[in-house]
Each structure stands twice: as structure tokens, then as C-alpha cells.
Amino acid sequence: MRASRPKVAVAAVAVAALAVAGCAESDREDSGGSNNDTLVFGVAGDPKVLDPSFASDGESLRVARQVFETLVRPEEGGTKVSPGLAESWTPDEAGTTWTFKLRSGVKFHDGTDFDAEAVCVNFNRWYNATGLMQSPDVTAYWQDVMGGFAQNEDEGLSESLFKSCTAKDATTVDLTFTRVSSKIPAALMLPSFSIHSPTALEQYDASNVGGTATDVQYPEYATAHPTGTGPFKFKSWDIANKSLTIERNDDYWGEKAKLKTLIFRTIPDENARKQALSSGDIQGYDLVGPADVEPLKGEGFNVLTRPAFNILYLGMNQQGNPKLADLKVRQAIAHAINRQALVDSKLPPGAKVATNFFPDTVEGWNGDVTTYDYDVDKAKQLLAEADATDLTLRFHYPTEVTRPYMPNPKDLFELVSADLQAAGITVEPIPLKWSPDYLNATTSGSEHDLHFLGWTGDYGDAYNFIGTFFDRQKDEWGFDNPALFEQFQDADSTADMASRVEKYKGLNKTIMDFLPGVPISHSPPAIVFGKDVTGIKASPLTDERFAKAEFTS
Incomplete structure (x- = not known):
């Protein structure tokens, strides 16, 4: 949440992304401000990092939820644990080893197969973290849920709740913990436990976190190459123009996204977000001001109120x-x-x-x-x-x-x-x-x-x-x-x-x-979409599924 992005890597991403992001926005302008392929969503702040292993801020996690998937996930519109990349899960008699049966036929965005070995690569990456990856500012959620690491470098860290991962066959994986915990399996819904492509993790040296505790330097993977299994895949991050673009994953294992392109545009000012919606520059935004809820409804906009969670x-x-x-x-x-x-x-x-x-x-x-x-x-x-x-x-x-x-x-x-x-x-x-x-x-x-x-x-x-x-x-x-x-x-x-x-x-x-x-x-926060945007269900966990969004006209 609090770590600085790597200055050189982020600058490179911004330069590379300018043309691509500009084209996406031009397409929308050419169509008179809206089309059935692209949705621009206004957010209050920039994401901090694209690798959810290192994220704890809401905007980073919002992007991660579209690009990555976890073994289990919240039911749509609720908080109950439901299937994700795992179809089922059961504990042993002691309650310390959980067996997950995985979906077959799933591929990461780079074409790598998703299987039990990939799950273990991810858990072992987190568990064996060293150096700055053990900073609470870098792996906040791992430490909140699991505590420490295989080899704690700070005496203040507790024993790790996680113990080991075993791939029993391609679609069966055992996660073993040091003790019974109320957090398992529910905490595995967190985007910070998203499963990444082992190929991409190795190719982009994803655990090579450098810099200092006050100026963390994230690897290129975390700023330009996030690679998951989700319904959208990363396209570009135009930091200078506060725009991040993801696009439909046409090889997704489940129901394909109805949108071709989803753009998150940072608009810090609440009134500016509302004006951008009214003018058609964006087709939705989050964190609607309390005084704006009823007027927006009166104008015909699709205002969704989340439960106060x-x-x-x-x-x-x-x-x-x-x-x-x-x-x-x-x-x-x-x-x-x-x-x-x-x-x-x-x-x-x-x-x-x-x-x-x-x-x-x-x-x-x-x-x-x-x-x-x-x-x-x-x-x-x-x-x-x-x-x-x-x-x-x-x-x-x-x-x-x-x-x-x-x-x-x-x-x-x-x-x-x-x-x-x-x-x-x-x-x-x-x-x-x-x-x-x-x-x-x-x-x-x-x-x-x-x-x-x-x-x-x-x-x-x-x-x-x-x-x-x-x-x-x-x-x-x-x-x-x-x-x-x-x-x-x-x-x-x-x-x-x-x-x-x-x-x-x-x-x-x-x-x-x-x-x-x-x-x-x-507080029950509100999220709003354009008059012709449907399909999204409000989530108390801010786990809105943009893959289901579509335009009615």
C-alpha cells in the first residue's frame, strides 16, 4: 500500500503505453463517446503496483481481480467462499492440510498451462521470500494472513502459518499449514494470493525487489507484465495520462468478457468524476459522493449501492x-x-x-x-x-x-x-x-x-x-x-x-x-455506471466483475 513504484521501470511503461492507450481513447471518441466494446471507468487513485503479491491498495486490487484468479473466490455479490481455479477443497481430519481439486484446461495469458505445479511455484515464491520481500510494506497481506516466511530475517516476524505445497497430480494440490486457522480457506480469496504464470515469473525475475525500505524498486513484472488466468489481460499502463488498459482474454476458460477493452482512468476529484460521466467521457466510476446518489438515480444512471462492509x-x-x-x-x-x-x-x-x-x-x-x-x-x-x-x-x-x-x-x-x-x-x-x-x-x-x-x-x-x-x-x-x-x-x-x-x-x-x-x-458506498451499462453486481468486497458488463445500446 505504501511502497514507492520503481521510477525507471514505471517511466518505461508510461512511454511504451502512450500510443496504445491513446488509440483506445480515440476509438471511443470516433464513435461519439461510447461503443459496445470499450468501457472507461473512473477511479479515485492510481494503482500502486500490478503484481497483487505486493498490493494492498484498493485500486491495485481492482485491476488484479480482472486479470488474475485465486484458488477460491467470493460468491458474486457476497462474501461466501466459492470455487475459483479450484473446483472443490477439503481439510484433513486434523484441519491442517487442505486438498484442492483444480480446474483442468486452464491456461495463463502467455499460454502456460495452469496446474498443481504452478500453484506450488506461487506459494513457494511467497513463502521463500527474502530481503525486501519480507518488508511489511511489500508483502502486507502475506504477513497479515501467514505471518512469517521460511527463513525470517526479522525477529519480529512470527512463525509462518503456511508450511508446504505438494502437487499430487496435475489437478490435485495439498496446502499444509502449521496449525488450524480461521483464515483458511477464506483468506485465499484475497487477490494477493492470485496464481501467476510460472513462466512469466521466471522470465521477468518477478521476485527481484530492490531499492530500500523507503524507496522500493519493483521488478518489470510488477509494472509491465502481470500474467494471470483471468477474463482480461494486461495491455498498457500510461502513467503520465493516468490510464491503465486491459483487454479481453479470448482464450479464457470460462464465460468470455462481453467487453473488448476496459480502461481505468484516474480522476481524483469526485466532482470531476461525476462530470466525466455526465459528458460521456467515462461510463462509470466508484466512490459516488453521498449527496450525488439520488440525483444520479434521478437522471437515469445505474447507481449500485454496496452493503456496508x-x-x-x-x-x-x-x-x-x-x-x-x-x-x-x-x-x-x-x-x-x-x-x-x-x-x-x-x-x-x-x-x-x-x-x-x-x-x-x-x-x-x-x-x-x-x-x-x-x-x-x-x-x-x-x-x-x-x-x-x-x-x-x-x-x-x-x-x-x-x-x-x-x-x-x-x-x-x-x-x-x-x-x-x-x-x-x-x-x-x-x-x-x-x-x-x-x-x-x-x-x-x-x-x-x-x-x-x-x-x-x-x-x-x-x-x-x-x-x-x-x-x-x-x-x-x-x-x-x-x-x-x-x-x-x-x-x-x-x-x-x-x-x-x-x-x-x-x-x-x-x-x-x-x-x-x-x-x-x-458506510454503504455506491458505484455508478452509465444509463446503458448493465450486468455488474455490486460487491461488499469491491469485487465487481467487469467481465459481465455490457452495453444495452
């Missing part, structure tokens, strides 16, 4: 300011914020105030946790008890970005900042560009006190929310709580689902008593 939170870094290590100060901050007013005035219809760090549609949500109602007097009292009446906090908020859980960061900052100041807290605003400045500042080091971040769930298990945030010591929060970490390990290793759900409820109570941050809201 996300969380916006206020992070508090206990290393950033020693006062934040005092529970009473964190409680004061929680009581100072009028979350209902924020939801009512700045979020779309259907948004809710959050009391847990994941929505109530996920099993394990607990309605009996400690809550922190808006109470300015209570906030002032707690600050006085903590000897913190002269508290000054650095409050980071992002610019040049719209997120599903955070439609207008500056507006949200102004509301929360005013609430904090009304309680007697001095706020030092620190606006930073979303990537890489804001993400670097808020998820590493100790130079931040308060910040907004959030999460859209990757799959329908509570651990994917709260485990991602709190299951071990992280710079974003700056606390060490061994008892909480052990509680997470116990829940994750509980095989029985009913028992695990009860443990998730217990975790939610522990988290809200400890209060490392303030859960703010859950």
Missing part, C-alpha cells in the same frame, strides 16, 4: 503522545466525538454509528460492549482526572483521496476536530497526500497522535477486521498488549465455528474496554 475509525497512537497511553484520555476522546452528527451530515443514507470495529453483519459482533456516548462534560472530566487539560494532539488526515468508508476526509476532520476542541483539546492539523505520505506517516513510526483510517473487509470473518488491526504489536497503534494478542491467537486457532464466534465476541469486549481507537461508522 467496512469501518472508519479514529486511530490513537500510544507512542506518539505519552498521554494517549492513559486510558482515561482515550475515553475522553471517544466521549468528545459526536459520531451520530457525523453520520447524519457527511455519510450516505444507510450509514451507521459503529460500536465494534466491524459491522453487525459479521458473526462475532457484540451488542454488549462498552460504548462511549457523546458527552462533552464527561470528556472534560476524564481529561481533568488524567491531568491532561492542556492536551495538544497532532491530527493527521489525508488529502487527494476518497475511500469507501471516508468520502470526504477534510470534512470529517473538521467535524471531529471541532468536537475535540470543544472538549478542551488543542488540535494540530496535519494534512498529507494519501500515498505515500499519509500512509507512511500513520502506519509507521511515532510521529502521529490521531489519524483517520479504515478497512473494507476482504472476506466474511471477524478476524479479517479486528485481527488485521490488533492481533500483534503495530506502529499504527503503538501499544503492546500480550494478553490481547494471546486472546487473538486462541480465537484464530479454534476450529469450531460456533466457539470461535463466541471468542470473537469476547475480543470485541476486550478491545472496546482497552479502546486503542474509536470506531466511527459503517
